[in-house]
Amino acid sequence: MIVIKDICKNYGEKKVLNNVSFHISKGERVGIIGLNGAGKTTLLNILSGILQPDSGFKRVSNTENILEKDDVKRDIVYVSGTKSSLWEDLRVRASYENCISMYHVDKDIAKKRLEELTEAFEIDHLLNSIPRDISLGERMRCELVYAFLISPKLLLLDETMIGIDVSIKHKIMKWLENYKIEDTTLIYTSHNLQEVEKICDRIILLDKGNIIFDGSVEELLEKYEPLYTLSVNTKGVYPDMEDLPIEKINIENGIMEIFYHKQKIETKQIVSHILSKCEIYDMRQIEPNLTDTIKKIYREEL
């Protein structure tokens, strides 16, 4: 579906992308993560064809120049938090009608799909509004409906959850998770790593224009060996843990926090050890998440 090889892009003296290479297969769901200025949006712009790299090779849907081929453009939708696809001066419904006509979507299928999407994204009350008169969050929901109305083969989502209420965001996230069954290749960028973790199977980590990791979420967690945390309430009794391969112990307000790598020791071994020394009144295990891992990578590894 997508082949990128040794892509470089500079803005003046600033190197934005530096020899970036990867391959994305049909149906993959890839999250692109990076700090501000890492090159995420530039990479998506290049993938969509609206930006040309300074050097390197790019092929998307067997095409090197997307902008010259309308049939390829019909397979690609790019939704960005900063760029609108809707007609600014037309009602949202009219933008959808234009979209259906442009992308040659069957009218009966489109009608059914619009009904489903209107309900899922809660935009029924916005269909007769003009985009410039609605809030950013509402607008982004309308933009997402525009994208899914087409059912594209390649969907590029760049910071699309900005301004959306938490409750509706949760609903949209659920919808996006279920969208996995569709045969769409998804590339998703966001600063919210929990979103990326939920939606994507693969992660590309960018830093200063370089790919520093490319693999599955599991591989990322494994590679960077994140710490698990066991929080134990032993009512003031703190057993000796020195014989165990534990990374760190914190004691605060009578609660003992034990940090460890699962590769070195299992949770049940720690629990058995504590129980052999004292009673446990309360216990909670905190699994590492992607956010912590990424923070660790940027803080320690780089």
Add this chain to the structure above:
Amino acid sequence: MRTYVEFAIKKFQNKMAYRLEFFMGIVNTIITIVVYLCIYKALYEGKAEVDGISYAMTATSFVISLGLSNAFHFNEMFIQDKIHDGSITNEFLKPVNFVFRLLWENIGEGLFRVVFNFLPAVVFACFYTKLCAPYSMGNFIIMLISVALGYLVLWLLSLIIQVLSFWLFSVWGIMTIKNVIVNILSGVFLPLWFMPDIIKKIIVFTPFESIYFTPIRIYLGEVTGMEMLSKLSLQLMWIGILGGMAGVLWSKGVKKLVVQGG
């Protein structure tokens, strides 16, 4: 093609939603017609003809050119605004030709103004003053073709200046100057018959005569036969020249945006 026609219909329908603007447009057109016809009447001072041109011909010329300028009424800052807010690149990704889409949408908006602003005002003008009937049915039909060609000449002039937004921060000033020049040299407010000879000689070498004055002269039967064909050819020539210029500028502008990222 069907998609482009649907774009035009959408813009037409969209305009219908703004009822106040719709009624104010009619009132505005009627006031403009009354004011200018009063000025022409005063200039004629009761004479049957001035320089061989009757008052009815002048009034007809003004009403037709006003109708055409009504048709040519849209947001000429569209491309500039799209470049400034960054959404122009999203437009490139739509699977249609951006320039054709713009043309058809502008036609949709223009037709709305002609049907709902200009035609009611013409009916009013017919009661208010005597207007010339078309010279012949043939001339009337060819005038409609000439109107379409004149519209394209004017639209391409606007497009060329809009496309300059790829290089300039604001084209508002250039657009304003263009509109003033078009209004004067194409004879919207003062028919070209009354222009000084030196200006008329210069206008022959510009596209301005092709915009409003050629269709008006065909309607009035001032040009017939081979001369009519030569005027239509001249309009086509200007469309070719301006279309070529707009095409080259557009390609260079898009390339600049895609290579440099804005």
